[in-house]
Amino acid sequence: EKPNFKGEKISRVSHVIAALQPPSILPQDYSVPEISLFPEEEAEGKKVIFRDTSDDARIFGFPIKANSIIINAGLWLVFAQPFFQGVPRVLEVGGYSNPAAWGVEQPYVGSLHPLKIVSVTSRSTYNLPSLSLQTTFMYNVGSLKVLGGIWVGYEKEGFRGHQYLLEEGEYHDWRVWGGCDAELRSVRVIRADLTDPAMVMFEQLEEDQDGVQEEKTFEVTEAIPDVELFGYKTSTRSIEVISGAWIAYSHVDFSGHQYILEKGFYNNCADWGYKCSQLASHLALPISSCQIKLYSEPDFQGECYIFNCKQEEMPEKLVTKSCRVTGRSWVVYENEQFSGNLYVLSEGDYPNLTSMGCPPDCSIRSVKIVPLLFSVPSISLFGLECLEGREITTDTEILSMVEEGFNNHILSLRVNSGCWVICEHSNYRGRQFLLEPIEITNWPKFSSLHTIGSMYPVRQKRHFFRIKNTERGHFLSVQGGVEELKSGRVVVTPEVEPLSDIWFYQDGLIKNKLSPTMSLQVVGNIEPAAKVVLWTETRQPVQTWTAPMKGLITSNTFPGMVLDVKGGKTYDKDHVVIMPENDERPSQQWEIELL
Template sequence: MLVMYAQPDEEEVEQENTFEVTEAIPDVELFGYRTTTCSIHVLSGAWIAYSHVDFSGDQYILEKGFYSNSADWGSSDNHICSVQPILQAPSENQGSVRSVVMLYTEPYFQGECHVCDKNQESLSDKLIAKSCRVVGGSWVVYEGREFSGNLYILSEGDYPNFTSMGCPPNCVILSLKTVPLVFSVPSVSLFGLECLEGREITVDTEVVNMLEEGYNNHLLSVRVNRGCWVMCEHSNYRGRQFLLEPIEITNWPKFSQIFTIGSMYPVRQRRHFFRIKSKERGHFLSIQGGVEEIKSGRVVVTEQVEGMSDIWFYQEGLIKNKLAPAMSLQVMGNVEAGAKVVLWSETRQPVQTWSAQMRGTICSLTFPGMVLDIKGGKQYDRDHVVILPESEERPCQQWELELL
């Protein structure tokens, strides 16, 4: 709620013209209020005021409080013609991030709109998509039903026509699905012979043109070590595309029906904040002891969480906490079974990197074979997070990432 106080006319000095607002108003004059405002009192919520009708023109953000004149809300004059509250976007699944793609039947986002928020094995014959908007996650669209035929990978963004999507002009999209979310440092190995033999080249970043960057584009086998990769037939990400999760392909020409890889790139996701929950205990990974005055923080799994100490994000292999973005998860002391994990300054060498999926183990990339675990037992430090060799017999090595 906010109250707007109009600038009175000279002959109406004694009369106070106020306008109490509780919803979006596209034109204040339709409600008998003048467009000249001398002051505003925001009683609750946050609002946007506009200099023109229909929520257009200059914008002024109004938080709770009293604005005695136009200078207080950042304007050189007192004209306000429309206002609307800032509302939190609704979410069907609280605590999860929705992957959404919007398909339009005409180019440049015209025609009918079909919203997809889950995998579609078979789209309706009446839906002939010619443009789309990807507003969450990355998606794969297929020319065949049940995720078959030629495919095209679309990251978040607007695609006004088939050219921007990388599709041929006569393309018909018949199925689509989301690209799985993986937190890992990308890595792929290319081999000159079949069965992962011959000269090996390992790449961890995009290659726009294999030949120009000194690689042999005639490859006979491929191993995706980490992350999701897109292999393209020609340079500059043209031609047929293949989306590969961690896999060993012993005969690339037989697998793909093409004999070269012209370019490739790892699918990169935007930054996500998440909580890390122990599947065994149901409690969350968090920091104890504060991180502002010391160089490290204890990392535990506990029911008692302090502030935002259980909110994490992934950045280039590092697992970081929102409270201390300059620090990351590292192993304290000698790296051995049972060593404690702490939040530590990144000045320590080697900087330790990790790999995690939405469900399963959180693996150390710096120390292969080691995963995050919980110490357990009856000692005072039973809730501390440690590293141990991966073992199916330890359910406390299983974690779930809950996106925020």
């Protein structure tokens, strides 16, 4: 027996927890547990009340006959035999009118135990049992629920032992989170920026024929199911995580022991949590899903509403006082149906309305995601109406029009590419306008403003995607293995090599994940049906593109030219080419599918 914080005593019954499959995490309940046992069904007869553990509930040597049960408080373990023997029943608050209602055939109770408090944490915890009044029960975890974020669970206290990645969701028992058993002693939240992951691995030192120690390195920027396929041995001396967060596995195909690696240098295997230096496969942690969390109180307190798609009308009772944005930029509106004053929020935490750029009495009534436009941002401002007069063209933010030497009296403007936020005052204050490519010939009439204080392009984080040709239904890919990829044929075919159909957009370049130092380019004379290939990005002129989620992929370098598929019956009919824009060629239509 071991005293708890109230001076009472609880029996050591942790040996039964491994057999339990209790419900997902319940809210903390600090009330005194109470269970009433009745000899007859429907709560009839003289009741027997328990408010604490009883390892032997027999009366005159016989188990209590309980044809019905009422639980007034707490979560109870009920055993048919004394001293917590047999399979327990887990009963929540409520009434059980007969033995069948609580899952037994014989209505006998020999011992009981209340689970008074379930541990809940929102921070890294060095020793989970210290959170619970019932330390004997928290050495083994029956189930858990991750309400938010990405966590690492550890078998031992002090962030030691086997490691388990815990993402948002429910884990009904230890097998679901990949545990060796139900033991879980400490947890740690991952706070790394999960975009653009990169790390460098250092092999164990080897001596060459001359006796000189040679150090081999392996730079990892993507999922690697087997490092030996890239000529790297599994024995790793040290690791440097440059960005993002990673899971390293002891065996190929993301199996075996796993180790979570965040930004920093790991000098030896002990630093990443094991005695063995064998690491055979690696996986980058996923980028957070695109969502906005609205809280009813400042500092992320109160009720929380989570949205991952546009909402034309918010719940009436929702009053927003703080919010968190992940994955993409969002725009919030003061009125329903995306109307009224708006405020653009990039990814981050906003503990109050002021940090969101909103006035203190602001009410958020609708929200939507800022659309993805893969293009180099550009905007032109004009001193006269109808896009005439002096012109200011920029591709970067302007914090203050006046302080940077510009006349802030603007009568017309044109968004050439990208999404832009135009602000009434300097430092991105006052009323905001979110503009996609558009020509506004009379800015004061459009906005009711006679000046522009500041503006900035909505920066898009790196997204990996596939590019599907709408007519054919097949994806853009590169032919040729990564080891021989000095230049690549770009085709649209149903058969693709692994990773060769995964692309990303960077500073106007469309790049392939197989070879991130190369990009889509036209080689040779710029004429209709000229072939598009993957080529080194250092080649001049730099060739950039604009790619909407659906429609034409247009060349910024060669106006009027768009991506197309050659077609016909020749051997190279699947090759991607450039052609003048033509509404009668459905092969010029593309769709981007985000990964």
